[in-house]
Amino acid sequence: MQFSSALLENAVNEFAKLPGIGKKTALRLVLHLLKQEPEKVGLFGEAIIKMRREIRFCQRCYNVADADICSICSNSMRRQELVCVVENIRDVIAIESTQQFSGTYHILGGIISPLDGIGPDQLHIEALIQRVQKEKIEEIIFALNPNIQGDTTIYYIQKKLQSYPVRVTTIARGIAFGGELEYADEMTLARSITNRLPVESYVSNR
Amino acid sequence: MQFSSALLENAVNEFAKLPGIGKKTALRLVLHLLKQEPEKVGLFGEAIIKMRREIRFCQRCYNVADADICSICSNSMRRQELVCVVENIRDVIAIESTQQFSGTYHILGGIISPLDGIGPDQLHIEALIQRVQKEKIEEIIFALNPNIQGDTTIYYIQKKLQSYPVRVTTIARGIAFGGELEYADEMTLARSITNRLPVESYVSNR
Numbered sequence: 118m119q120f121s122s123a124l125l126e127n128a129v130n131e132f133a134k135l136p137g138i139g140k141k142t143a144l145r146l147v148l149h150l151l152k153q154e155p156e157k158v159g160l161f162g163e164a165i166i167k168m169r170r171e172i173r174f175c176q177r178c179y180n181v182a183d184a185d186i187c188s189i190c191s192n193s194m195r196r197q198e199l200v201c202v203v204e205n206i207r208d209v210i211a212i213e214s215t216q217q218f219s220g221t222y223h224i225l226g227g228i229i230s231p232l233d234g235i236g237p238d239q240l241h242i243e244a245l246i247q248r249v250q251k252e253k254i255e256e257i258i259f260a261l262n263p264n265i266q267g268d269t270t271i272y273y274i275q276k277k278l279q280s281y282p283v284r285v286t287t288i289a290r291g292i293a294f295g296g297e298l299e300y301a302d303e304m305t306l307a308r309s310i311t312n313r314l315p316v317e318s319y320v321s322n323r
Numbered sequence: 324m325q326f327s328s329a330l331l332e333n334a335v336n337e338f339a340k341l342p343g344i345g346k347k348t349a350l351r352l353v354l355h356l357l358k359q360e361p362e363k364v365g366l367f368g369e370a371i372i373k374m375r376r377e378i379r380f381c382q383r384c385y386n387v388a389d390a391d392i393c394s395i396c397s398n399s400m401r402r403q404e405l406v407c408v409v410e411n412i413r414d415v416i417a418i419e420s421t422q423q424f425s426g427t428y429h430i431l432g433g434i435i436s437p438l439d440g441i442g443p444d445q446l447h448i449e450a451l452i453q454r455v456q457k458e459k460i461e462e463i464i465f466a467l468n469p470n471i472q473g474d475t476t477i478y479y480i481q482k483k484l485q486s487y488p489v490r491v492t493t494i495a496r497g498i499a500f501g502g503e504l505e506y507a508d509e510m511t512l513a514r515s516i517t518n519r520l521p522v523e524s525y526v527s528n529r
Contacts, residue, residue, distance in 0.1 A: 119419035121394045122387040128374035131367045135352050146341050148412065150375060151387070158375035161337045162368035168334035169356060169364035181328040181357070188327045206354065213325035 118144070125151075177248070179224040179241050181206055189213075189221055196220045198255040202245065202274070204228050204267075208260060220258070223248065228261060228270045242274055249281050259287040263305075324350070331357075383454070385430040385447050387412055395419075395427055402426045404461040408451065408480070410434050410473075414466060426464070429454065434467060434476045448480055455487050465493040469511075 118140055120126035125147065132143035150158050174180070175187035178200075182188070189195060189209075199220025203209055209222050225240045248254060257278065261267035275285050291309035292301050301309075324346055326332035331353065338349035356364050380386070381393035384406075388394070395401060395415075405426025409415055410433060418424050431446045454460060463484065467473035481491050497515035498507050507515075 118416055119422075120416065121381075121419075122378060122389050124374045124378045124389055125387050127370045131370040134367070136355050137348075137351075142343075144413070144416065145343075147371075147374065149342050150371060151378065153375070155375050159372055161340070162372035164333045164337040165353075165356060166365055166368035168330045168353065169359070169361050172328060172330045172357065175327075181326075181331050183328050183330055207350065210324055210326065210350065213327075216325075 178222045179226060179244070180209055180222055194219075198253055199258065200245075200248065200254050200256070201258045201260050203260050204262065212260060220256075225270070228266045229273055230266045237273055240270075242277070245274065246277055249278060249283055254283055256284040256286060259285070261287075263290050384428045385432060385450070386415055386428055400425075404459055405464065406451075406454065406460050406462070407464045407466050409466050410468065418466060426462075431476070434472045435479055436472045443479055446476075448483070451480065452483055455484060455489055460489055462490040462492060465491070467493075469496050 118129070120129070128147045128150075129140065129143045132138055132146050133140050135143075138146070150161070171183075173182050173185065175182040175190055176185050177190045178187060180187040180189060184191075190197075196219050200223050201212065201218060201220055202223045202225060203212070204225055204227060206224060209224065212218050212222075223241065223245050225242065225245075227235050227240050229235060229237055229240070245257075249257070257274075259267075259271045259274075261270055271287060278285055289312070290305065291312070292298060292305065298306070324335075326335070334353045334356075335346065335349045338344055338352050339346050341349075344352070356367070377389075379388050379391065381388040381396055382391050383396045384393060386393040386395060390397075396403075402425050406429050407418065407424060407426055408429045408431060409418070410431055412430060415428050415430065418428075429447065429451050431448065431451075433441050433446055435441060435443055435446070451463075455463070463480075465473075465477045465480075467476055477493060484491060495518070496511065497518070498504060498511065504512070
């Protein structure tokens with residue numbers, strides 16, 4: 118691409134560094150911003166710079182926060198004895214959007230994956246054990262993606278938690294709502310038969 | 324979407340204002356930036372703010388520029404007597420990328436479209452007529468999109484230019500390279516037959 122303005126070229130190149138944004142899309146976005154008022158574009162740029170510079174990570178659960186402790190951990194209405202263990206911030210946002218969970222979180226920052234060189238020491242696992250030691254946690258709920266790495270991580274942490282009086286659970290896996298039996302993979306289908314539910318509990322949860 | 328950080332929420336909302344960027348994509352982009360060094364994110368934000376604040380429009384051709392006159396108009400190697408009339412900056416970038424055009428440009432800033440409330444006065448048509456009066460322009464090449472609005476705009480400007488000794492041409496329309504005859508629309512196919520070329524000139528242009 119040939120540009121007649123270095124300012125334009127620079128802005129397009131910066132946008133094109135973002136994942137999934139090619140040169141053509143970057144140009145479209147920059148030309149859109151060029152049509153906006155300078156004040157609005159200033160707000161856009163400053164929101165991003167400020168976010169990166171000032172955002173912190175909760176000292177307790179490692180969620181993104183505007184202070185030392187995130188708004189979920191510091192909310193006294195939430196059940197502090199219930200901790201949902203997730204891989205990353207995106208999972209917290211997904212679960213929060215269901216508005217069905219009233220406990221707190223613990224963000225591991227990844228999952229154990231030897232092939233990617235990620236071992237237990239790179240994750241916030243030790244911090245979770247310390248929380249179980251210090252806080253009055255009654256239940257740890259694992260909400261990790263259902264794959265080998267997720268299961269390995271659950272197995273590793275569960276072993277570490279064996280000596281503590283804490284209930285350890287995992288979110289249910291099975292056929293998704295709206296999913297069709299014949300298209301489900303064998304693993305999911307097999308597990309959903311093994312972990313079958315009494316009809317009464319299924320009906321009452323609807 | 325529920326966020327535990329106002330800084331994060333603000334950045335996501337700003338990204339989601341861009342065309343074609345939804346909330347989920349905006350979150351993905353912001354979380355990517357969150358993983359980068361603050362300095363790099365600063366460069367990103369500042370490039371965009373600086374672009375919007377400092378970019379200018381060439382006083383001669385209305386292209387984007389870093390000075391009063393754009394780098395194409397001020398380039399003495401380019402044929403100043405040849406002016407290609409386009410709708411917008413994107414078209415300039417597309418033509419420049421072919422590296423086949425050595426003249427200058429004139430950006431109309433749109434095309435005549437009564438349904439969208441765009442008349443000749445909202446476009447840089449008068450400035451084009453003045454350029455023809457003042458500069459030694461030999462040929463005006465219209466490179467507008469081949470539709471009714473484009474043709475209307477060409478017709479309107481051509482009428483205004485009738486009293487000046489300037490050659491007026493338009494880029495060729497026809498079957499695109501790699502295109503297939505049977506899938507071409509009737510209008511294009513009909514025009515490509517009407518405006519057929521002698522085989523000698525076709526072969527020599529390859």
